[in-house]
Amino acid sequence: MTEAGLDLSGLTIRAGARVLVEDLSMTLPTTGITALIGPSGCGKSTVLRWLAGILPDTLAAEGQARIGGRPLRLPDPAIGFQPQADALFPWLTIAQNAALGLRVAGLSAPAARARVAPLFPAFGLAGTEAMYPAELSGGMRQRAAFLRTMVRDGQFLLLDEPFSALDAVTRLRLQGWLLARLAERPRSVLLVTHDLHEATSLADRILVMAARPGRIRAEIAVPIPPSARSEHSLAPLRETLKTLLLEDPPT
Numbered sequence: 001m002t003e004a005g006l007d008l009s010g011l012t013i014r015a016g017a018r019v020l021v022e023d024l025s026m027t028l029p030t031t032g033i034t035a036l037i038g039p040s041g042c043g044k045s046t047v048l049r050w051l052a053g054i055l056p057d058t059l060a061a062e063g064q065a066r067i068g069g070r071p072l073r074l075p076d077p078a079i080g081f082q083p084q085a086d087a088l089f090p091w092l093t094i095a096q097n098a099a100l101g102l103r104v105a106g107l108s109a110p111a112a113r114a115r116v117a118p119l120f121p122a123f124g125l126a127g128t129e130a131m132y133p134a135e136l137s138g139g140m141r142q143r144a145a146f147l148r149t150m151v152r153d154g155q156f157l158l159l160d161e162p163f164s165a166l167d168a169v170t171r172l173r174l175q176g177w178l179l180a181r182l183a184e185r186p187r188s189v190l191l192v193t194h195d196l197h198e199a200t201s202l203a204d205r206i207l208v209m210a211a212r213p214g215r216i217r218a219e220i221a222v223p224i225p226p227s228a229r230s231e232h233s234l235a236p237l238r239e240t241l242k243t244l245l246l247e248d249p250p251t
């Protein structure tokens with residue numbers, strides 16, 4: 001791992017007497033995509049929420065995390081978190097939604113608006129500033145959510161199933177679009193997904209979680225360079241992942 005990467009160790013999360021996540025450790029380098037996969041309910045979103053500093057008070061957590069050697073703050077300015085689906089507020093305009101993360105971080109409304117305004121064209125959202133989420137397509141809403149997450153400039157982006165609500169073509173376009181944004185401004189992405197095609201085609205590394213309690217059961221590097229990845233070349237890796245996931249008994 002590079003010096004300024006994120007190191008998480010010994011994370012245990014409990015809901016009362018129930019252990020949701022047990023002794024989970026992982027590292028994230030400063031750039032690249034790490035996919036986090038695992039059966040439904042194994043604790044993927046819970047781990048992301050803890051890293052983002054928004055775990056509900058009803059859950060108790062212990063564990064250590066450091067970024068480049070310094071302790072992680074909860075919440076930490078180096079971390080950007082995007083919850084499941086697009087999670088835009090329907091009563092706010094796209095410009096207000098996009099500026100929300102900066103407002104929460106303490107910027108005034110005019111300063112936050114000034115920061116997000118120039119980014120609308122690069123996110124394919126020019127002309128949507130005064131519109132409301134319901135007036136946009138699913139792909140545009142998702143790009144607005146990305147804009148809100150990425151404008152905060154955290155080095156580590158935690159993305160919880162960012163493409164799952166999109167149709168297949170929009171999903172492919174947006175996956176390519178995300179790779180282009182990361183090529184412009186390299187960051188480290190922790191991508192939660194249920195889609196093995198998505199995990200194998202985008203990630204450098206795949207962490208497989210097991211359930212009850214949630215823990216990492218395998219870490220698999222994707223051995224094929226992105227330019228050489230194809231349905232055919234990735235098929236054996238997908239089979240390996242499918243086997244690992246099916247070994248976990250259903251809830």
Ligand SMILES: Nc1ncnc2c1ncn2[C@@H]1O[C@H](COP(=O)(O)OP(=O)(O)OP(=O)(O)O)[C@@H](O)[C@H]1O
Binds near residue numbers: 046
């Ligand atoms: N606030 C909470 N209080 C009690 N239990 C919770 C709470 N939040 C999550 N859980 C439980 O923690 C477990 C993990 O949930 P989580 O949403 O993290 O799983 P997941 O792997 O992200 O699932 P999915 O893939 O279906 O989104 C589940 O059993 C869930 O019921």
